[in-house]
Amino acid sequence: MTSRTGAAGAAAPAAGGRRAEGGGVSQLSRPEAEVLERSRAGPPGLLVRRGARCSSRPPRTAPGSASTLLAATSRALRLGMVPNLSGYYRFVSQENMDNYLRALDINVVLRKVVCLLKPDKEIIHTGDHMVIRTITSLRDYVMDFDLGVQFEEDLGPVDGRKCQTTVFWEGDQLVCEQLGEKRNRGWRHWLEGDRLHLRMTAEDEVCVQVFQKVK
Structure with missing residues (x-):
């Protein structure tokens, strides 16, 4: 099932600028600089919370406008500041x-x-476009989206709800915000070596999954 309506590197440059072809330094835009700074923040911290064992809780940052997110994501990809998942x-x-x-x-x-x-x-991660397929013996769930562009996500196979969803980069972590009936709903992916981590939230609960890259 596909959920779409329109829809975790390389060395980083010095803060505030990037190397131009002729050897000079051109200025990064503010969104680019923010993405670069976040990418240097390191791995997420740990949260020990009553009612759960132990889960990672990276800092949350509210997304900006769709056009700002899309532009920042596109240029961050070109500058090698985010991984290809x-x-x-x-x-x-x-x-x-x-x-x-x-x-x-x-x-x-x-x-x-x-x-x-x-x-x-x-x-499947190609530039600003991604397809994430979750494969189980019960059923598959497919997200097909453009980064930084809000779309209506049909979560009927999960819990029967629909959300206004936006996926964007926060440093080297892929963040999804799912706005709807449930507070604090969303997820984030990041890589640690060949392991893909997934942190899912809903209300006050946190679920963490870990996957090993095989190809």
Whole structure:
């Protein structure tokens, strides 16, 4: 099922500028500079929260306008400031999935089924366009979107809701904000070596999954 309506490198340049072809330095735009600074912030910290075991909580930053996000993302990709996430990833582990699903009002029978699944991830990342396919023995879920462009995401296969969704880069992390009925809903992906991390949030619950890149 595809959810779309229109729709985690290289050495970084010095802060505030980038090397031009002739050897000079041209100025980065403010969104580019912000993306560069965030990309140097390092790995996410850890949050130990009552009701969950242990999960990572990188800082949250509200997205700007769609045009600003899209422009910043495009130029950040060209400057090599964000990774290319393309690949096929095998499930390794997860934490707190049951409580995350409970926050989405998923019934107990379906929660037990989902908690037994070991999903794979396939990501096709081409410039500003991405396709993320979550593959399970129960059903597949496909996100097909342009970075920085808000679209209506049909989450019917998950919990029957629709969200206004925007996916954008925050440093070297791919961030998704899903605006709708549930507060604090969204996710973020980032790479640590050959391992893809996924942190999903809904209300006050956090679920973390880890995947190993196999190709």
